[in-house]
Amino acid sequence: MKSALLKTSKQLTLLFLFLVGTLVACKKDGGVITPSVTETAQITDVSPKNPTPGDVVTITGTGFGATATDVKVTIGDTEVTIASVTNTEIKFTIPTNLPSGTLALFVKGIAANNKDPQGGTITITPTATIVPTFTAMAPTSGKTGDLITLTGTGFNTRLSENKVFFATTTGGTVVLATVKTATATQLTVEVPANVVTGNVIITVSGTNAVAAAGFNTTFTATTTTGTGGVSVDYINATSGSLNFSKIATASKEIGAMTLDRNNNIIYYSDFTTLNQASGQNTVYKVSTDGNSTPSVLTTDSRIEKIIKVATDAAGNVYVLKYEAAPSTYSVYKISADGATVTEVNKNFSLSSSYYYFFINSANEICIRPGFKIDASGAIVNSQYDLSGLRQQDGGAFIDGGNAYLVKTSDNSNVANNASFVKWDLNAGTITNAGFGISNLFSADDPKLFSSNGVISYLKYAFDDSNNMYAMLDHTYISGQISKTWMIRKYNTTTNTSTLLGTFLIKSPSVDLNNFNSIVEFVAAKNGDMFFKANLKDIIRIKQ
Known part of the structure; x- marks a missing residue:
């Protein structure tokens, strides 16, 4: 019985080992035991x-x-x-x-x-397209360079997504304008070159804006003489109907400048450096009609270091030459054709820093009130009181016997205290002209006069009808990089003043702000104005 149990036990043990071996053999033969299956999503x-x-x-x-x-x-x-x-x-x-x-x-x-x-x-459903609207335009007329405000809805705040087109021919051709600012409801654009009267078209991200019911999208191109902002790409006329055009470009920076009003010729001297002792050294002439290029007036070696230029009634040119420090000067007379150069007075002393340069009807050279060189070349010096005069304004010649200067009552540059004085070129004396800077510009720039602001870059000139043209830089206007310039016409007979327009120079690198007292500004008999800009350009302004 015992042996039978042992036999059975051995048989069970062998069976277990067989099963284990079989499982091991299956693992070896089948590779890896298959894990539980992961649920498929x-x-x-x-x-x-x-x-x-x-x-x-x-x-x-x-x-x-x-x-x-x-x-x-x-x-x-x-x-x-x-x-x-x-x-x-x-x-x-x-x-x-x-x-x-x-x-x-x-x-x-x-x-x-x-x-x-x-x-x-x-299936993707496209987002519903937002159709922009065009509801207003101000102003509705203007010329190249003017800023126009377009109002509506659905505009893009990214400048490049907004396209504004103006008509350039009656046949329907359009030209893309420059968008200056953009909000969801307003675009500011600059009127492009060669515009004609026609519809303004706005597209936003490729979608045309729809004009509001009853709204007329026509922009009227104003007609002005000359070429306006088209030929002066850095000038932007912001108000008025003044017309700007470039009539000449000098080879070097322009220094002194004058206008022969009888013959419509501009004379100017150039700069080699900003140092008087080695600076302006050539005098050029150019017609005001814009149809000629500047030419050298004379090659006489004595005509150098020129700081002032003037003409007489016969068209002769006079130059004030800097000779040596601290205050030695000479005057030369040059014939209109440049063939003859005459020494008027050499190496005279001009101790005051206040000097102007006008030729009166007696061919006397008026350098400041109380100091002149007569027709014989002799100096007449009465040592006139010059306190308060603003030499850097340059003065303005009216006729053969008078010029205007600016004087301040407290010997400062405060605009409220500045008035014009009339200089009798024959007697050498000055009298109050009866009007001040505030008479011209208080309505255009109230801040300048309400806060005791100072005059910075005032320039003025006269035509042949007692009209003074004054150009003054506006005090800071929020958001502007360059200064705004104002031009006023003031009639000294009727005491009436008219704002002719405002403008700015778009690039600060060529702004008039950089040139202070050497900004030149002159006027012709007919009221055309000329000024130096961008260092080398002579700009004509037509009314």
């Missing part, structure tokens, strides 16, 4: 199936897990960014410009089964 619903860009799409189902990095969703060939993942729900946002396509889901690289009864096609 199932999609039961996708909603919405017609989303627009920005909509959130929800995928519902099972087996998604909870780790976003394990999940990948594509629509067509584009993978979208997952916003959130739970085991039963995945959310993502439709990006801009996503094309329609079939949705596919992968969890740990394994494609999910799509059991959505409506299938997996996602």
